[in-house]
Amino acid sequence: MSKVLLVHAKGGPPLGHVLSRAAARAEVHLLTLSALPPTAADAARTLCASVVTPTDAQRSDLVSLIVSRAKAVGADAVFTFSEYAVVAVAEACEALGLAGAGSAAALARDKRLMRRTWQEHGLPQPEFRPVATEADLHEAAVHLPFPLLLKAAWSAGSTAHQIIRSRREVSAAWRRSREVMAESALLGYAELHVAEAEADFVVEQIVTGTAADWFDESGWGDYVSVEGVVADGVFRPVCLSGRMPTVEPFTERAGITPALLSQDAQDRIVALARESVDALGLRDCGTHTEIKLGADGSMWLIETAARFGGAMTVPQVEEVFGLDLIGMLVDHLLGRPVEWPEHALTPAQAHGAAGSLVVLAVDGKGEAWQDRKVWDFSAVAADVPLGRGSELSVVAESSLADGSVVPVYDPAAGANTMAALCLLSATDARTVLRDFETLVDALPRVLPAAQPEEVSR
Numbered sequence: 001m002s003k004v005l006l007v008h009a010k011g012g013p014p015l016g017h018v019l020s021r022a023a024a025r026a027e028v029h030l031l032t033l034s035a036l037p038p039t040a041a042d043a044a045r046t047l048c049a050s051v052v053t054p055t056d057a058q059r060s061d062l063v064s065l066i067v068s069r070a071k072a073v074g075a076d077a078v079f080t081f082s083e084y085a086v087v088a089v090a091e092a093c094e095a096l097g098l099a100g101a102g103s104a105a106a107l108a109r110d111k112r113l114m115r116r117t118w119q120e121h122g123l124p125q126p127e128f129r130p131v132a133t134e135a136d137l138h139e140a141a142v143h144l145p146f147p148l149l150l151k152a153a154w155s156a157g158s159t160a161h162q163i164i165r166s167r168r169e170v171s172a173a174w175r176r177s178r179e180v181m182a183e184s185a186l187l188g189y190a191e192l193h194v195a196e197a198e199a200d201f202v203v204e205q206i207v208t209g210t211a212a213d214w215f216d217e218s219g220w221g222d223y224v225s226v227e228g229v230v231a232d233g234v235f236r237p238v239c240l241s242g243r244m245p246t247v248e249p250f251t252e253r254a255g256i257t258p259a260l261l262s263q264d265a266q267d268r269i270v271a272l273a274r275e276s277v278d279a280l281g282l283r284d285c286g287t288h289t290e291i292k293l294g295a296d297g298s299m300w301l302i303e304t305a306a307r308f309g310g311a312m313t314v315p316q317v318e319e320v321f322g323l324d325l326i327g328m329l330v331d332h333l334l335g336r337p338v339e340w341p342e343h344a345l346t347p348a349q350a351h352g353a354a355g356s357l358v359v360l361a362v363d364g365k366g367e368a369w370q371d372r373k374v375w376d377f378s379a380v381a382a383d384v385p386l387g388r389g390s391e392l393s394v395v396a397e398s399s400l401a402d403g404s405v406v407p408v409y410d411p412a413a414g415a416n417t418m419a420a421l422c423l424l425s426a427t428d429a430r431t432v433l434r435d436f437e438t439l440v441d442a443l444p445r446v447l448p449a450a451q452p453e454e455v456s457r
Contacts, residue, residue: 012081
């Protein structure tokens with residue numbers, strides 16, 4: 001039986017989902033760079049031939065650690081679904097002579113390199129400047145049009161995003177983004193391979209998006225993601241996911257599969273995604289490309305990742321289109337034949353719809369809840385009216401335990417202040433969108449109030 005080494009770290013699809021699909025294809029050995037979620041610990045013990053957690057000393061040379069462990073177990077493939085381990089795993093695969101994202105993986109991780117590469121290829125994107133110091137940011141603010149968005153170059157989940165509306169806000173934005181990156185590192189949400197990556201930033205123009213020119217009904221966000229894979233250097237689009245509007249600054253609230261777009265709109269979006277992936281030169285990996293939608297058919301590239309979409313994107317694709325992306329990628333990395341879709345799948349080919357909602361302490365307008373609440377999924381399930389045939393569940397691996405106080409939403413911390421992740425299955429994407437709107441409006445009403453002693457803990 002073929003053997004694979006899965007490198008686990010924060011982020012990506014739920015570990016339990018990944019392990020069950022990978023173990024159906026090969027003998028799985030797990031290298032854990034982040035603590036196993038309690039809800040996935042049993043699956044790891046049952047489904048993995050070995051589970052190894054390295055010491056801090058061993059982590060000092062992550063590529064060598066991965067190479068050594070792969071050789072020790074005789075791995076025929078090495079892979080990860082975590083944004084924070086993508087570059088290290090790609091370099092390890094290069095050293096081992098195994099299929100992987102390739103030497104260009106850093107271009108799909110470091111937002112400065114990514115944007116520079118797209119600029120060289122003439123692809124549409126916001127104006128930008130790389131920044132490494134506060135002085136760099138002040139200089140960029142002289143040349144770029146306001147408002148601006150400051151991003152950590154190696155972050156994920158909208159962490160450390162800061163909107164800058166004038167030069168007076170530059171210094172405060174720089175300090176806050178640096179603070180959030182340091183806080184995120186303590187939580188395990190930080191690049192694992194590149195030294196001092198938390199010091200690298202990019203600032204860019206905020207372009208004006210509009211969903212009205214792309215979707216027939218209101219409620220959709222002004223950007224989409226193209227889910228896909230690169231196999232032997234060839235980009236294979238799988239499908240598109242839509243979004244609800246983000247919470248300021250640009251924290252994602254919900255992803256919905258499929259995106260309800262016309263065939264022409266989908267074709268144009270996929271064509272741009274193909275150009276973006278091709279420009280980066282990736283070889284064998286999942287891809288997740290986010291694209292901002294503007295008026296009169298305009299589009300801007302937000303980012304491309306050399307891994308599948310995080311949260312519940314992969315399970316949603318499997319539920320709606322019947323594609324086990326984890327298993328398919330494992331098969332490909334092991335050299336087995338895989339039948340990828342010939343074209344990006346459309347809403348007409350979907351069997352129902354699915355979406356995932358990040359529970360944040362903000363209402364539908366992005367305003368903070370007036371009172372502190374306690375997370376209690378049973379109350380949500382019992383009291384929120386959903387569409388006929390809709391089924392709501394909570395992703396325990398990505399959620400606080402019932403009885404936990406919902407964190408105050410911090411715009412700079414983004415998804416770091418989420419309380420839970422909910423999964424919804426419905427008859428169609430419109431129903432998912434409307435159910436999520438209902439859910440967002442109902443949460444501050446149906447969740448129990450937090451007691452003063454709970455808030456002060």
